[in-house]
Amino acid sequence: MGSIEEPPATISSTIPIVDFSKWIHGKNQADRLVVARQITDACRSVGFVYLTNHGLSQDRVDETFTISKQMFALPLEDKMKAPHPPGSAHHRGYSAPGSEQVSKSNADDASRPAGTPPAAAVKECKESYEIGSEEDAEQPNIWLPEDTLPGFRQTTIAFYWACHELATAVLHALSLGIGLQEEALLTQYHTGHHNQLRLLHYPPVPAAEVESGSAARMPPHADFGSITLLFQDDCGGLQIEDPRVPNKFLPATPVPGACVVNVGDLLMRWSNDYLKSTRHRVTLPPLADRFQGEERITRDRYSLVYFVGPLLDTVIECLPACADAAHPAKYEPVTRREFSKMKFAAAYGDGK
Numbered sequence: 086m087g088s089i090e091e092p093p094a095t096i097s098s099t100i101p102i103v104d105f106s107k108w109i110h111g112k113n114q115a116d117r118l119v120v121a122r123q124i125t126d127a128c129r130s131v132g133f134v135y136l137t138n139h140g141l142s143q144d145r146v147d148e149t150f151t152i153s154k155q156m157f158a159l160p161l162e163d164k165m166k167a168p169h170p171p172g173s174a175h176h177r178g179y180s181a182p183g184s185e186q187v188s189k190s191n192a193d194d195a196s197r198p199a200g201t202p203p204a205a206a207v208k209e210c211k212e213s214y215e216i217g218s219e220e221d222a223e224q225p226n227i228w229l230p231e232d233t234l235p236g237f238r239q240t241t242i243a244f245y246w247a248c249h250e251l252a253t254a255v256l257h258a259l260s261l262g263i264g265l266q267e268e269a270l271l272t273q274y275h276t277g278h279h280n281q282l283r284l285l286h287y288p289p290v291p292a293a294e295v296e297s298g299s300a301a302r303m304p305p306h307a308d309f310g311s312i313t314l315l316f317q318d319d320c321g322g323l324q325i326e327d328p329r330v331p332n333k334f335l336p337a338t339p340v341p342g343a344c345v346v347n348v349g350d351l352l353m354r355w356s357n358d359y360l361k362s363t364r365h366r367v368t369l370p371p372l373a374d375r376f377q378g379e380e381r382i383t384r385d386r387y388s389l390v391y392f393v394g395p396l397l398d399t400v401i402e403c404l405p406a407c408a409d410a411a412h413p414a415k416y417e418p419v420t421r422r423e424f425s426k427m428k429f430a431a432a433y434g435d436g437k
């Protein structure tokens with residue numbers, strides 16, 4: 086690790102773009118270290134980074150978007166053949182619009198502009214489908230019957246493992262960038278079996294409903310896990326909180342071919358707050374041509390989100406390079422299982 090000090094004030098608030106091909110094809114450790122440092126600096130100062138030339142094939146991303154759109158276009162009764170169970174203990178299958186209310190959970194009422202409805206009254210305009218590892222016995226997948234959408238299972242599982250490969254490379258780079266002696270310290274706990282692929286669809290909504298605060302695409306929140314990989318279409322609307330100005334949100338404009346990577350709460354804690362988990366939200370698209378008609382109905386938006394987390398019994402305890410005499414460890418060791426339980430209890434109130 087360079088230094089545990091605060092990142093210099095000159096570091097930009099906007100999301101850095103890092104060419105990951107130099108990591109994948111780097112001829113030597115020095116080349117790789119340059120990329121590792123770029124990613125780590127971005128994760129320290131902003132908490133978000135765009136990776137271009139990340140090695141996950143565009144064909145695979147495209148085919149996953151295509152099958153995701155086909156799935157969301159099915160009649161509701163078909164999608165309800167794979168219903169997400171009530172509560173948050175078993176996070177798999179299809180959730181209809183309004184079922185997961187981030188706004189009722191970790192969104193912060195105090196940060197809402199004056200005059201807007203309380204968070205609990207906000208209608209969440211999104212539907213989702215959650216997929217895990219086929220070997221995760223605690224949270225088995227909930228699939229549509231194969232003949233309802235042939236190929237859905239195969240395509241999404243292939244994408245799941247392609248994302249795992251990219252996530253492993255990113256965690257490896259972060260280990261190097263942080264300065265961990267043991268380069269495999271993070272990757273050894275991230276087997277891929279406790280990750281989650283979330284397919285998201287934000288249906289059209291009248292702009293005024295979002296502007297008045299009565300509807301939201303996705304309210305401000307931080308992710309719970311180690312890192313998140315995000316692929317977004319070209320609609321726009323993703324925003325991240327300005328690292329220097331609380332409650333000010335900056336656009337995370339779609340960059341063609343790029344994967345957005347962000348740090349989650351668990352890795353922030355693991356790194357003794359060296360890496361930053363930044364709040365983000367999805368709101369109206371910034372471009373005028375994304376709206377139609379008098380009511381300014383927004384375009385549909387689709388995204389593919391891959392949440393990465395370690396084995397459930399991993400002890401999350403300050404990483405060796407992230408503390409020194411001047412920066413002692415801030416948090417008690419906790420297992421990932423306990424940490425997730427705490428987060429879900431705070432977010433959904435059911436403690437599962």
Ligand SMILES: O=C(O)CCC(=O)C(=O)O
Nearest residue numbers: 285308317323367388390
């Ligand atoms: O759809 C997006 O772009 C963001 C999704 C997100 O932040 C999440 O699912 O946690």
Ligand SMILES: [Fe+2]
Nearest residue numbers: 306307308365
């Ligand atoms: Fe998120």
